[in-house]
Amino acid sequence: MKVARSASKMNDSIRLEPILIRPGARFICGGDGLCCTDIHGLGPITKTELRAIRRIDRSGAGYDEDFDDLMLRTEADGGCHFLMADRRCRVHAEFGPEAKPLGCRQFPFFVTATPEGARIGTYHRCPCRSLGTRPALTVEAALPSIADPRGKPLVNFSVEAIRLEKKKTIPFAEWRHLEIPLLEELNRGRIPEIFREIDPFPPLRRGGSYIRFAKDLIASRDGTRFGAAMAWVGDAILNLLGERPARTPHRPWADAFDRAELRGRATKPERVLTDFIADELWSLRWAEKYSFLRFRADLATRLAIIADMEARLRAEGARRDRAAAEAISIMEAIAESEHWTELVPLMRLGAASSASSSEPARKPAEKTVQTKQTKASKPTKQTKASKPTKKQRASAPSKEAASGRRTRAAAERNALETSLDEDLMDDLSEGLEIEITALV
Numbered sequence: 001m002k003v004a005r006s007a008s009k010m011n012d013s014i015r016l017e018p019i020l021i022r023p024g025a026r027f028i029c030g031g032d033g034l035c036c037t038d039i040h041g042l043g044p045i046t047k048t049e050l051r052a053i054r055r056i057d058r059s060g061a062g063y064d065e066d067f068d069d070l071m072l073r074t075e076a077d078g079g080c081h082f083l084m085a086d087r088r089c090r091v092h093a094e095f096g097p098e099a100k101p102l103g104c105r106q107f108p109f110f111v112t113a114t115p116e117g118a119r120i121g122t123y124h125r126c127p128c129r130s131l132g133t134r135p136a137l138t139v140e141a142a143l144p145s146i147a148d149p150r151g152k153p154l155v156n157f158s159v160e161a162i163r164l165e166k167k168k169t170i171p172f173a174e175w176r177h178l179e180i181p182l183l184e185e186l187n188r189g190r191i192p193e194i195f196r197e198i199d200p201f202p203p204l205r206r207g208g209s210y211i212r213f214a215k216d217l218i219a220s221r222d223g224t225r226f227g228a229a230m231a232w233v234g235d236a237i238l239n240l241l242g243e244r245p246a247r248t249p250h251r252p253w254a255d256a257f258d259r260a261e262l263r264g265r266a267t268k269p270e271r272v273l274t275d276f277i278a279d280e281l282w283s284l285r286w287a288e289k290y291s292f293l294r295f296r297a298d299l300a301t302r303l304a305i306i307a308d309m310e311a312r313l314r315a316e317g318a319r320r321d322r323a324a325a326e327a328i329s330i331m332e333a334i335a336e337s338e339h340w341t342e343l344v345p346l347m348r349l350g351a352a353s354s355a356s357s358s359e360p361a362r363k364p365a366e367k368t369v370q371t372k373q374t375k376a377s378k379p380t381k382q383t384k385a386s387k388p389t390k391k392q393r394a395s396a397p398s399k400e401a402a403s404g405r406r407t408r409a410a411a412e413r414n415a416l417e418t419s420l421d422e423d424l425m426d427d428l429s430e431g432l433e434i435e436i437t438a439l440v
């Protein structure tokens with residue numbers, strides 16, 4: 001999650017009012033507790049937040065070598081140091097919500113500023129968001145989590161115009177005409193044709209290999225919930241690409257979904273899925289970085305992986321809506337990590353896609369896009385965008401001197417990062433023509 005920033009640093013065309021909720025979005029925190037565990041990193045936190053947390057409990061937070069940042073501490077069971085047996089937050093219970101670090105207060109919300117107002121989006125790697133009886137989300141309910149002390153939304157993403165593909169950027173008002181029927185169809189429980197017609201697993205540039213990617217995910221498991229999610233996604237990819245039948249790894253998050261399942265009647269799994277897609281589209285997080293075309297290829301690939309995991313969860317006896325919600329959470333944990341965000345720019349758009357049949361026969365790639373997992377590559381409740389990541393710092397001379405192995409890894413990553421921007425632009429130039437007429 002990108003750090004929230006104040007409105008003063010934004011472009012003039014961006015507006016923070018009105019605050020907008022996607023029609024159909026539903027949420028209430030049911031206290032399932034998953035978001036306070038190692039399904040993602042609990043931090044980073046600021047120095048001020050560190051001091052405040054340590055005044056409450058000196059063991060509650062500190063420098064984390066793996067993340068190379070200030071983080072809340074987790075216990076042996078993977079839960080936050082402050083997560084109590086009844087799954088309430090001790091900081092919140094004893095000192096009020098404002099005593100929690102910003103990332104904790106915000107989750108699962110985030111804000112995308114647009115020329116038409118501030119959109120409140122929600123992450124779905126939390127069963128409170130996707131299962132059980134939930135009231136319609138309102139601005140009033142979300143505001144305490146997403147606003148600064150003056151009541152202004154803190155912005156995580158901002159989008160002025162929408163790039164459909166290279167050399168095809170449209171004003172935001174025009175995008176709204178394209179977006180509205182898509183959101184309406186999703187709200188009716190149907191996946192629009194424009195998302196169904198694109199093949200998953202488009203070929204990767206630079207020798208990238210989904211199979212190598214999947215094997216690296218599986219090999220990088222570390223005993224955390226995030227590590228289990230890596231195994232699930234890796235297995236799904238291998239299964240989809242015909243590499244081997246999928247297994248069903250451990251589900252250390254299952255207790256949170258057990259609780260969520262008891263909070264209401266079953267819903268149609270299609271609704272769980274279309275609600276997720278609608279939020280992905282509505283959030284416009286992708287538009288800060290990618291074209292709509294790349295978003296579609298990325299989403300198609302994630303949906304294929306979700307469907308594979310959902311089928312396995314159902315085979316294990318999971319209720320149908322729960323299987324969909326659980327598969328979405330697993331996929332989102334990986335999709336928000338550097339593992340996935342470094343993969344998406346390598347997707348070659350417009351080329352013959354659906355590597356599902358061709359990939360296993362391809363020559364093993366010389367170079368993998370995947371790096372070994374570090375905790376820093378996990379998604380976090382909060383990420384301070386202005387602060388260099390561990391990866392960026394690893395390339396600094398002082399750090400390089402500390403470890404030859406780390407230096408080589410950093411140099412390789414930097415070379416890859418430099419080439420990514422060029423690749424992205426090349427990809428976009430080969431992009432498929434979007435059939436706008438199908439949208440309006």
Ligand code: SF4
Nearest residue numbers: 036080082083089104
């Ligand atoms: S401090 Fe944050 S992560 Fe820890 S229990 Fe409280 S809300 Fe959860």
